[in-house]
Amino acid sequence: MTRPKSSAIVMTLYLLFLLVPIYWLLNMSLKTNAEITSSFTLWPRDLTLRNYAVILTDPSWYMGYVNSIIYVVMNTVISITVALPAAYAFSRYSFVGDKHLFFWLLTNRMAPPAVFALPFFQLYSSVGLFDTHIAVALAHCLFNVPLAVWILEGFMRGVPRAIDETAYIDGYSFPRFFLRIFMPLIASGIGVAAFFCFMFSWVELLLSRTLTSVNAKPIAATMTRTVSASGMDWGVLAAAGILTIIPGALVIYFVRNYIAKGFALGRV
Amino acid sequence: MEKTVNNRAWLLVLPVLAVVAFSAVIPLMTVVNYSLNDTFGNNQFFWAGLEWFEEMVTSDRLHDALGRQILFSAIILAIEVPLGILIALNMPKRGFWASLCLVLMALPLLIPFNVVGTIWQIFGRVDIGLLGHTLAALGIDYNYTNDPLDAWITVIVMDVWHWTSLVALLAYAGLQSIPEAYYQAARIDQASRWAVFRYIELPKMKGVLLIAVLLRFMDSFMIYTEPFVVTGGGPGNSTTFLSIDLVKMAIGQFDLGPAAAFSIMYFLVILLVSWVFYTVMTNLDRESGA
Secondary structure (H helix, E strand, O other): OOHHHHHHHHHHHHHHHHHHHHHHHHHHHOOOHHHHHHOOOOOOOOOOOHHHHHHHHOHHHHHHHHHHHHHHHHHHHHHHHHHHHHHHHHHHEEOOOHHHHHHHHHHHHHOOHHHHHHHHHHHHHHOOOOOOHHHHHHHHHHHHHHHHHHHHHHHHHOOOHHHHHHHHHOOOOHHHHHHHHHHHHOHHHHHHHHHHHHHHHHHOOHHHHHOOOOOOOOHHHHHHHHEEOOEEOHHHHHHHHHHHHHHHHHHHHHHOOOHHHHHOOOOO | OOOEEOOOHHHHHHHHHHHHHHHHHHHHHHHHHHHOEEEOOOOOEEEOOOHHHHHHHOOHHHHHHHHHHHHHHHHHHHHHHHHHHHHHHHOOOOOHHHHHHHHHHHHHHHOOHHHHHHHHHHHHOOOOOHHHHHHHHOOOOOOOOOOHHHHHHHHHHHHHHHHHHHHHHHHHHHHHOOOHHHHHHHHHOOOOHHHHHHHHHHHHHHHHHHHHHHHHHHHHHOOOHHHHHHHOOOOOOOOOOHHHHHHHHHHHOOOHHHHHHHHHHHHHHHHHHHHHHHHHHHHHHHHOOO
């Protein structure tokens, strides 16, 4: 068998392609600005943690992370809470207009955020929610709720109906059945849906930047201010970038066993 | 699975409707409103009818952006889908290495869009980036801020870097669901590697690959942040895709009417293509009896 060897080579090349640009960012984040601009080095000669220190000691920097995490968590909770009953309805019942409704929900996942940026800004300004975490969380529901419904419906379809019926015969009410029996059965699906909500809310910038100015400004928008009168602060920019990768990496680690099925939206 | 007819299921869907109404329907109505009116500021609006739509349909600016957008989506689909399948076929099936590959491959997917842009902006720079510096050392004239072709290559390579893993993970999930017995039968029949791929693996991956193509099409068609950070739509207008053009028009120049008409047509194009995909997908589901 020669195949395992060639496949190892393909995978190594691909992973190198993925990791080298990230390594370069990490490399830069550990250099001084003088080293970045004056000489070209493959690894930091003059290792420094100054760039990270700048971010972790300045509230206008680290509050960016706090803001991002607050609205991402809010969005994930809202999305999953409203998506659960809807996904159950779509997976178990047929009702007037169900197919159209399902497609209409999906169309919101397809809506370009650029289309919504301006109306969102005006809507949230007019109801006094501009520059709050909840505004960004609600705005991100635009694409996360349909996605969560889609994923959860896929997982729920895999649970046999017999379980629902047995529970009703045993005298369970609907809410009790849903919370005690059904939700544990699709726990991995809920985990995957939450992961996706987290992911898409965390990486989105256009809407979160448009809807915030100071109090709820996300880290990704804060990064744009490294251009100052004295030129680019490359080191700090790179360090901020590396810090935005860490939460994602942590979340991936926790869901690694479900990730493949999750990306197929439960439809394998 | 048989579904029971029950119209009270609408009650379970209500919360979703409420949230989506607030975050999609109301803003969309605002857009429709703008697209039919003209304004000179001060919140005074004048009925303009279909004027903006006429202007936009005949606008060269829109045509050019649309052309670039279609070219971009076609190129990245043509690269990412075959490459993703290739990677999925070569991934370890189980054990420590499989987990490690999964985690590392998913990493680019969880990097905020503008950080992806920043990574490649730095990586491609001739003075401080590894890629730019290496190419320059090899004597290749590469500069993504001046040369449109280099800018395009950079944006495409960046998108391949960012999203191929999504296709690969989907295809991998499809492959995992193939029972070992299929491969044994193929071995007994002495099927070639190509025949195994063509008649066993590809049909089994069809469903997930459609999801992959649908997601990649939608997302590449509304790409904004990454090329904006790297090239800012330039040099000139060479990498100005639809979203970049739209934001320029709506927020940069505050041309609300044309921008809104543009938005609606943009949305309709995506909707149309996605509807085709979705119909094909649900038909496939029905065929396989799921």
